[in-house]
Amino acid sequence: MVTPKQSTLAQLGLRAQGGREAQISHLTIDSREVRDGTLFAALPGTRVHGGEFIQYALRMGVSAILTDAEGAAIAADVLQGSDVALVLAEDVSATLAQTAALWFGRQPETMVAVTGTNGKTSVASFARQIWIALGHKAVNLGTTGVEGAWTHPLKHTTPDAITLQRALAEAAQAGVTHAAMEASSHGLDQRRLDGVMLAAAGFTNFTQDHLDYHKTFEAYFAAKVGLFGRVLGDDGVAVVNLDDPKGAEIAALATARGQEVIGTGRSADARLRLTGQRFDATGQELAFTWQGRAHQVRLELIGGFQAQNVLVAAGLVIGAGEEPDAVFAALPELVTVRGRMELAARRDNGASVFVDYAHTPDAVATALSALRPHIMGRLIAIIGAGGDRDASKRPLMGAAAAEHADIVIVTDDNPRSEDPAQIRSEVMQGALNHGDATKVTEFGDRAEAILRGVDALQPGDALLVCGKGHETGQIVGDDVLPFDDVEQASVAVAALEGRL
């Protein structure tokens, strides 16, 4: 734990109206956590402005309030009769991020961040694995929590600024010197990582996601670009996958800011350039050049897109100061992130079962087509869709599975509050409308679906269990029942091979 302390507003770089001072012993963004000594940051929200809660914070004895003009205007009446220290900021979320960084006071000395629609967790984990192979005490931070030399659970991919800075300080206190973090578009938009000192920042790709929050593609892209335009300093290194259509735009922006650019991918402009890729049953051989010099490496990773992720991770670690040759020597040791194209089990006839977190139409298509070059036989897909989530993606996921797999088994994902049979029928409808109906079947019980899929495997075939990846529970109603795709795949193989 980081030791409790006291600071004045001045020590936190804040100036209250009328030059008022306050002793701060606690920071929060939630009025319900206010107590004596609290600095309450009243932030604009998606539902309501935090300024609405200033009245409650005052009643709870708040010591100082940090907000913007809108927040102060909302609370004008109650603020008038109060002598609380009021700090006004133009961009209150960015100010809070800087304040939280000063408050917690430490972060791992070398940090990198990665943004992009897909691949963030994979890149952050690969960067951490490379650092550890090079002898550093390193972590990755994001969707799967803080992992590596220090571990800690997280609720969000990019946690709010206070949670993030607390985790970074605790990691640094535990001796962690290197950290790779995921920068989600929500996190960037809400300035959650603006207090992080980055040596390098990476970009993987840009496809459709999160339009419920950002509303337009332009706004979604603008949020991602903030990593290079705002969070990464002019002296930072930008590592950009130039194979993505948006890569050139990011590289141009980085160059305009004076940042060093390491382009990755097949593009002729890439400094870390992929020149060849050959797939087999357990991985792939990569040929690439670094500043023109040729290298070859074997990756025990499934899926062509993993090469893109690995090159971005290698670029980030090089950008943060490591010797390129040492970085490349560490690549054969990389293991996949839990639940991302993870080899879960193998039948005695050699056929394999993989688990992947693909839970959108695009990811289902990408994951299935990425598996295809690794196998000789048929590709079997198990898919379902979560309840209480975007329903329009269900038939599209069914169609993507029917298009890219030879056999499709539709099953339950996390039904949550919805009727699982109804969700399955929407996925089925998409699969059935897409060509050959005889290759599509339905088993609601996920364990049974996995057993049937494994049973169908002949030599050379592969099964991809989509949707739940690293998850360890199935959400049915309000209950979370223990369920792990990787474990179920092993159990199914053991049962069918007579080893149970």
Ligand SMILES: CC(=O)N[C@H]1[C@@H](OP(=O)(O)OP(=O)(O)OC[C@H]2O[C@@H](n3ccc(=O)[nH]c3=O)[C@H](O)[C@@H]2O)O[C@H](CO)[C@@H](O)[C@@H]1O[C@H](C)C(=O)N[C@@H](C)C(=O)N[C@H](CCC(=O)O)C(=O)O
């Ligand atoms: C959509 C979104 O980003 N919401 C985040 C946002 O909440 P909000 O804007 O709805 O907040 P609000 O209810 O309008 O309230 C405004 C402010 O008043 C405060 N408040 C509210 C109630 C109260 O009684 N007192 C009080 O002080 C809130 O703390 C907040 O600061 O600000 C909150 C405080 O920082 C976040 O916890 C919350 O994340 C929610 C839980 C969330 O689910 N976020 C997801 C969408 C998210 O961020 N996901 C990304 C990407 C994941 C991916 O890539 O798939 C992530 O980084 O995890």
Ligand SMILES: Nc1ncnc2c1ncn2[C@@H]1O[C@H](COP(=O)(O)OP(=O)(O)OP(=O)(O)O)[C@@H](O)[C@H]1O
């Ligand atoms: N470079 C890539 N290009 C296309 N698809 C990818 C790429 N990397 C991963 N994927 C797909 O996206 C899924 C999620 O990968 P990963 O968890 O690394 O991404 P993420 O950006 O962290 O996602 P999240 O939004 O959940 O945080 C994988 O299971 C795989 O199907």
Ligand SMILES: N[C@H](CCC[C@H](N)C(=O)O)C(=O)O
């Ligand atoms: N964390 C994401 C992905 C969940 C994937 C899938 N297992 C589902 O439940 O839809 C979400 O909550 O939308």
Ligand SMILES: [Mg+2]
């Ligand atoms: Mg992630």
